[in-house]
Amino acid sequence: MSKLNVDQKTIKDLFQDKRADFLIPDYQRPYAWGETECQTLWDDIFSFAIPDEGRTEFDSNSEYFLGPIVTFKNSVSKMEVIDGQQRLTTLMLLLRAFYEKFGHMQDKASVATKQNIEKCIWKTDEFGEPDMSALKIDSEVATDKDKDEFLEILKTGVVKPGQKSRYAANYRFFQNCIDDFLAKYPTYFAYLPTRIMNNCILLPIEAESQDTALRIFSTLNDRGMPLSDSDIFKAQFYKYYSDIGKKDLFIKQWKDLEELTESIFHPLNGTPMDELFTRYMYYIRAKQGIKSSTTEALRKFYEKDNYTLLKREDTFNDLITLAHFWEDVINQDKDRFSQRILRRLFVLNYAPNGMWTYVVSVFFMQNRDSEGLLDEDQFYRFLSKITGFIWTYAVTNPGVNALRTPVYAEMVSIVNSQPVTFVDFKFEADKVQSMFANFTFNNSRPITKSMLAWWAFQDDDQELFPLETVLEIEHIYARNRYDKDKSLTDVKNLEALGNKALLEKRINIRAADYRFEDKIKYYQGFVNSRNQKKEGTRNHELHHLSETLTDFTEKDILDRTEEIMAKFLDYLRENGLLK
Incomplete structure (x- = not known):
């Protein structure tokens, strides 16, 4: 003792x-x-x-x-x-x-x-x-x-x-x-x-x-500044690398890794390094065949068998490789990823929850080649499929906890080199259509922005936004327009998907006027009285609407909502997600 x-x-x-x-x-x-x-x-x-x-x-x-x-x-x-x-x-x-x-x-x-x-x-x-x-x-x-x-x-x-x-x-x-x-x-x-x-x-x-x-x-806290989980893990790595005579190398690599994670991860809880360890944990869980929807606390997971996982050189190397993958995702690296992959990743950044980052981490760790690269077609199909599944599940089975059961099972399939199918969780087209039709896509629900991001990039002409772009939800038919002229037969149509689009924050502030004809110049861009050029939106659909319409009516809302829903069902069908 x-x-x-x-x-x-x-x-x-x-x-x-x-x-x-x-x-x-x-x-x-x-x-x-x-x-x-x-x-x-x-x-x-x-x-x-x-x-x-x-x-x-x-x-x-x-x-x-x-x-x-x-x-x-x-x-x-x-x-x-x-x-x-x-x-x-x-x-x-x-x-x-x-x-x-x-x-x-x-x-x-x-x-x-x-x-x-x-x-x-x-x-x-x-x-x-x-x-x-x-x-x-x-x-x-x-x-x-x-x-x-x-x-x-x-x-x-x-x-x-x-x-x-x-x-x-x-x-x-x-x-x-x-x-x-x-x-x-x-x-x-x-x-x-x-x-x-x-x-x-x-x-x-x-x-x-x-x-x-x-x-x-582990049972004590410093005065408001407890060590993070990753600090504990660092001590274990440090001891291991000291024993094999690589202490100085480890110290430098850890410092570099900390700086890297701080630049790419911004978790709501824990440190950026904790986030990296979390993403890697899901890969190890899958390798261990764990499908349970109950997830252990991070420290509990890594401390098993006297921190055996942290006493291996390949674990630390894996963490470095995984961090660099996410660095390239965040930086929209065109050398690593094609445009169609970057478009899918951009949309996933608007996912209704963070589960996608875990399953993508598992996919990358399992399928990377010796240079850390992924097969283009395989990765694209995978990203398309998880997008459709996660988006639909957010409406039909709301809550991230519900998503764990199907996603954890697919993580195990991934590490066993099996295709992602969600075979036991496919959707019925009629049920999906009914639930989406009755779902209120208000701005407070993350899935609303998710759907609008997905829809924007169904347009092949939609250019990639930088990830740091702040996009807000634009009501094309403005809410204060209804307050003034009551020109909708059903006020619920204000919150329909067909009335919403993603718009850069700087333009969304300016385009708040209730008349569509007044929004047009903001969508397209204009030169002000001081001869200053104000750039228009990079949302291709809004730019197109401003060039082809003089007004945006209730019929346009209904038609656009129907089009979005029809295209989304086609998307699920194309990705093998419907029964």
Whole structure:
């Protein structure tokens, strides 16, 4: 059974301990606290240490708990920090900012406080004198380009004018807080840092190994900045690559991969690296034959069998390959993908849920060749089929959870080199037509934009939009037109698909007038009174309508709705999705 040393300590006791030699290892992420977190810390400890702004007597036996610090002693006897990096780093910056203010103060309390801070920041010799060249904390964070700035601030107490790192910003913040405090409460000045050191409590948890420390960490959170799942995975990779003598290569590749994922993934939850691990997880699940609609949490999945999956070089190489594939998707890379593939991928970016990214990841990982490329025709058929299926399922079986059952089964088929058929989940044409006819395609439903994106690219002349283009839903027959002339027999037709199209945001704002004849110039583009050219829409259908119609009526709405639905049923039929 693993042994733990757990004993709550004051900041003074922990930092002044002769064994205190903290190392923030290279697999940790960069320092992330900003002014908000520092302000919270300052407010909390100030309220605790100077109760009622000095009007209430301080209880010397009181304690304020700051949280845990999880470490293990590594092979060179340093206390490697697994959890608590943000808190530990910030406390060091705070103490250093206080220390700088005691430079010329000679009263007994100030001298004693200064000496106590010295022994918290610097190692001491055998006579108890601080060695100003030996800090009690070091950082080797591979992806933190500012770590040297942190160490320089601790050594010198000076922030140079050009330094803009979080370390520098937070140090300046604490300097300003201390200046304000000194001006307002000069008689309490020595008391605040003394009470912080003597009465603010940390819970150091020293594990006997990195594995034990990581297991402990998994049940703890840093103060608002817990390590992400991918940070845990990084530690496992790091250990593996260190064992095979490739630590430096791994550190560089991980840093590059982090920067890449940050540029291409923007998940609602978790980090960009977590998103990459999630997409890869679905490939591994499929390889393991897992069809269950219950998906494990990311960390639970990868920690199986003592993180065996993360102790293989090919896993990390796969993650890099997968990330570069998605980079080319996001960048609409014309060297990797043909125009018809890029058009299908563009439409999928408007899918009603994110499931498509997982099944596409599985398809890519299984079918890529030695150069990471896919067969053009096979990939096109696959993208067309999943588009039709996911779009239809969003109306007939709403909710991403319902989609898991058919899609997870197809993922297993993909890794077994079988074609994607959705054979057990094909649709009845009459049922689809009826459900679509009775479905309200209001703007709040993601499937509305999905259908409009699909429809726009049924037009062979529709050019590709850059993915960063902000497209909004345009009511061709404007809603405020109906409010004024009531020229529709059924108000529900306002929200019909036949009355909607995707339009660039900048044009959608201008084209809000209720008359179609006034929209025409915005669709087509025009030159304003200042001789400035205003570009028209790149939606080919809207451009065409503006050239062929002088008005857009209720009949046009109904005819266009019927045309969209008929073409969509043909699309499902062509892709073998109808019974």
